Each structure stands twice: as C-alpha cells, then as structure tokens.
Amino acid sequence: MSMSYSFRLAFQSIIRDKWVNLLAVLTIAAGLLFTAVTVLTVFNVNLITREIPKKFSVNVYLKENLQKQEIDNITATIKKEPSVENIKFIPKEDAWKELKSSLKNTEYILEGLNENPLPDTLEIKLKKDSINPDAVKKISTMLKQIKGVSEIEYGEKFLSSIYSLSLGIKTIGLTLIIIMSAGTLFVCYSTVKILFYRKNREIETYKFLGATKWFIRFPFLIEGATIGLCGGFLGLLGLLILYYFVLLKVGSTFPIFSSFVFPLNMSYLLPATGFVLGVIGAVIAIGRIRY
C-alpha cells in the first residue's frame, strides 16, 4: 500500500463528510479551549500567589546594647542555616526613621515617646522552598535560642493564610483541569467514534477484500489526526483571541489582568493535544480489527 493512497483516501473522506468532520473539529476545539482557559487561569493565579512569599521575611529583634561583634556573631550563626537566603541588619535608628515616615500624617501617635523604643533588627529572607509554615516555625525556634535574640516576628497568620490560599488554588485548579480534560477527552472520543461508527461497513468490506489491518487503519488514523490537529489549531486561535481580549479590554479596567502571562508552550501543546486526541479517538473507535 502506498502512503499517498492512504493520504488520498483520508483527505477524500474528510472532504466528503465535511459537515460531520467540521462538527468534530469544533467539538475538539471547544473542549481544548475550555481546558486551556482553565489551565491558563490556574497558571496565572498560581504565578501571582507565588510572588507574595517573595516579600516575606523573618524579623529577629535583638536585645538592647549589643556590641557590633555580638551582632556579627549572631548574623554569622544565622547565615549558617541552609534555608537562609540573605540577612539585612536594620539599626534601631533607621527603623525609628522609617516608622516616623510611615506615620507622616498621624505622628501624634508617637507623641510622649521620649526615646526610640524600637530594637535593632535582623531581617532574614528565606529561600523559596523554605517558606512554608512548618519550616518557618522550625527556624524561628532555632533563632530564639541564639544568645542576644530578644524576639522573633514573622507574621505567622499571614504566612498560613497565603500558604493555604496557594494550596487551595493548586488543588481546585488541578481538580478543574482533571475534570475539564476528562470531559474534553470523552466528548472528543464520542465525536470521533460516531464519525467512524458510520464507516463500519466500509471497514468490513476492506477486510473481505483481503486488506491487511494497517491498510484499513492507516487512512482512518490520518483522518483522526488531521481532525484533531485542526481542532487543536482552532482551539489555539480561540485562546489567543480570548487572551488578547482579556489583556487589552479587561486589563484596562482591572489592572491585575494586564499581568496575565500566556505560556508559549501552549502554542504547540494545544495542536499536539488535538493531534493525540484525534489519533486516540480513531484507534479506540476502529477498535481491534478481527478477521
């Protein structure tokens, strides 16, 4: 069997059953589009929540009247901890100035305070993978035991909330993606199956005339792959239109949308998924060819 004959059979069939095939292409495109929108949303929301911990720090308040050497020793001890990214020393004078500037219009709050009540502080930034409630609690316990450390503050509740939110988004997103993918797979499979179910008699005739399994399968696989690929490209086109609409139109009203990112690998993942869906649909729909 020549390949060109298989391709000719496949494309003749695509053109002949153009309306049913168009329906299959649209179904695959819609399914992929919905799944891709879910993936894109989850991806972006996850990206935003991942940015928040970058602002997270652990503040180590030092005891009064420590010598520079003692502060250096404390800094060196903390630096040895593998989860620490960097340490910044904030002298009590700087902290006092910053507090004053942040209370510009409500300075009266500080009236009556004759001297600076703030302690010297070490601001510790942790490595990304160490920013979770358990790890921070552990390091905080360790820091408390260092001689010269007065108090530790890291916004325990804030960290827990962010961590839960991020975890929640991941879980809900993953669940949504699984549901959407399963739905898309089922709808695409059903459509392609209906498409090929109509060809049962054709397949049987080929078998009776002496055709090998691959002679029968190959044109159908090409047909399924082409339909899937077209569906994938159409889905991608829809996604790009939707993305630029969100970015340009919605983004101007709600600035958070203007930072939405379109992962480049979507542009080949979508057609590739369509291709695979079409082939799988065709393989399942043709089923095992028995003589």
Added chain:
Amino acid sequence: MITFENVSKFYDNQTALRKISFSVERGEMAFITGPSGSGKTTMLKLIYMAEKADEGRINVNDMELSQLRESDVPVLRKNIGIVFQDFRLLDNINVFENVAIALRIRGVDEREVKSKVFDALKLVSLRHKTDSYPTALSGGEQQRVAIARAIVSEPVIILADEPTGNVDPDTSAGIIRTFKEINARGTTILLATHNRELFKNSGKRVLKLDFGNFAGEEIG
C-alpha cells in the same frame, strides 16, 4: 482447490449446514443451488472465512482453514475474488476507485492499476461508467461493478453469491458468459444461485443444498 469434509455450521440453535462434504477442483466452474435459506451464502462465507465452521475441515487453495492464523486471513482472501449478494460497493467513491480497491489492497503498481481496471470494466460492459458513483447506477450495473472488482486482480478462485440476482435474462446470460471466459483462463469459480436457468445446459457441476443438507449433485 476447495474441499469440505463433514462441515457443519450452527447459528444459535439453528443448523445452517449439516455435515457437508464436497470438493471443487482447480480450474473448475461449479454451481451451488437450493432454495432461499438452504445455506448457499453460509457455504461461501465459510470459504472466505467470514464465518468459521463449527465442525469438520475446510481446505482452500492448500490452506487448512481451521489451522489458519488470523494474520493469514488476508493472504487467503487475496487469492479469492468475491461477488457479494449485496455487492458491498463503497458509495463514496466512483466505479473506477471501487474496482481499483482490489488491486490497491494487493499492492499493484499504480501504473498497472489503470489499465487493469479499464480491462475489467470493459469485460462487464461498463467502461463508460468509470466516473459514476454506485448510487447513480442501476442494480444490474452495480452487480457488474462488483463482478469487475472480483475479477480485476485475477484471483485463483472467484466466489459469486447470486451474481445475476438483479439483472434481466440477457444481461444474466452475458454475466455467465464472462464467468465462463474467466474460467477458461484457469480460474476456479463457484457460483451460488437459486436460478436454475443459469446452469441449465451449462455442462458444469451443480451442487444441491436443501435446508443445510447436501442433496446431491448433477451436471447442468
């Protein structure tokens, strides 16, 4: 070429064929006859393995069918040209392509396909219908396309199930003449028909079936 030894076939509790034994020699042309439901079509289906025998042995072109692996079924069928009772033409392709399928399945070179298809269509007097689609043809014409498809690859065996079922007596005689010509080239032909006129005075062997039982043979 074709041998049945005590072959039986059952469908649920119905007996389609009961202990049938006969043989058709290489290069012979023979008829199977009997009323509707006598088992003619089942007998042909057993030969090209659309059905499997429940009892007995069948040998076709030196292949023992009960021993045949699934992957060898296409090999068996490539040696057989079949004219189906319901023609089994593909409505979505034209007459030329319908006939050419038999050659393409056998991997015949595209340059040869054209001339062979035209020769076969000429033999059944349908050369002028090359570009027509099966749905645009009469029943008789469709039957002749099915015959052209069965003969085009020059198989060693031709099985024809009621090949004149939809044609007038003149065309019918023409079809039988075509089969005789093909048979004269050495092709083994087995024709199933309930029409006695087809084999009357043919000088060919006629195997008779009666509700699944072998009812003897005669010379037509």
